[in-house]
Amino acid sequence: MIRGIYVAGSGMMTEATRTDVIANNLANASTAGYRKDVAIGKDFRSMLIRRINDGPNSPLIGSMGVGSVIDEVATIHEQGGIRPTGNKFDLAIEGRGFFAVETPAGVRYTRNGGFTRSAQGELVTVDGYRVLGQGGAIQLGDPESQVYIADDGRVMVDDAEADTLRIADFADVKRLVKEGANLFAAAPGQQEEPVAGITVRAGYLEHSNVNVVAEMVNLIAGYRAYEINGKAVQAHDSLLDKAVNDVGRV
Template sequence: MIRGLYTSASGMMAEMVRNDVSANNLANVNTTGYKKDEVLFMTFPEVLIQRVNDQKQSEISPRPVIGTLGAGAIVDEVITSHEQGQLRESTNPFDMAIAGEGFFVVQNDRGTFYTRNGSFTLDSQGYLVTTQGDYVMGQAGRIKIGSSNNVLVDAAGNVSVDGQQTAVIRIVTVADKAALTKAGDSLFTGGQAAAGNAGQVKQKSIEASNVNVITEMVNMITIMRAYEANQKMIQAHDVTLGQAIEIGRQQ
């Protein structure tokens, strides 16, 4: 009976984590380059249930087996889905998206990061930066555009200003995306970066979040139903325990 309480409680705690993850996904549905998170569960080892009061047939034979009993579930890990989001057209000549594999490389005071958020602009000194002010890195360092709006970026990431090539946007791929860690503002850190097999750069485009609103809403409903079911199980166990205690007092 006590095991049943632990099983239901672990289920409720797991659903709370799942609810927080889905809520965060929904909150970032309009965040450029955002990658949704998913929850992976792990079950406790199942317990073999036997009829302990049955008479053994012999000294070496086991008690009759009823079956197995699940001992609850916990959150194993929260993973990030790197599925590409929809590419949307933009009127900003500094907006860019990557069609296929790869990440833009940006740099700030905290270090170097990777991102799929290509919503770029120019700072006061004419450098290409993110909306948070992080420098967008090229093959030779920071990319300086100047004051011109006559900027063309081809599929390979070559940047031309007023007809003259000035830089090449640095795009890297990460073979093991599971090694990447979210650092906020659609930034990632960690992982072993490589230069090959990158996708094509699309100027005047941005990559939308890969969150599916309908799927997340269905997940939220499923989570609430599972949470309520575990809650009712705890209430049922509480009533049963109360009755057992009352019977024990009378005896």
């Protein structure tokens, strides 16, 4: 009975974590370039059970789990939809790759192309991080300069090529680490790779890849699973109460 309480309790903890992940996805459903997360659960350990009183060669009945746990929270890097904004500094990548930006913690990567011109004439993110090109921070000149960003990532200022966007790709994007503010950090030893076959769309932003309806369904299913595990804990607690107070009295 006590084992049953622990098994059901671990299920409640698993579903609580899964609910937190889904809630974060829903909170960022309108965040440009956001990549959704999925909580992946696993069994603690399954053990084989046999029919008793059948001698040394008692047949196997099957396996029984002893609890669950979240194995990992994986990020899904599927392309989100692209929508026009009319702002020439908004950029969207069609295909693989990430924009490289300079932060106080070092170079970070994002799919959120909601950029603007800073007071210093640089292309920056909404948090003020400088967007990087092949030659460093991208300079846009003074406010009167005519800026055009081509489909291949070239930044044209007054009809002269100023720089080219630093679009980074990685052999295994699953190793990238989320750091908040829609930024990813490369794992230790992970190197940038050149990208090919992509298009940079100026005046567009990429949607998040969160399907709100699917996430709401997952949220309801997780709540139901949590509720069932909670009732299992109550049932085992009731049985334990009877075993101690009633059976023990006899």
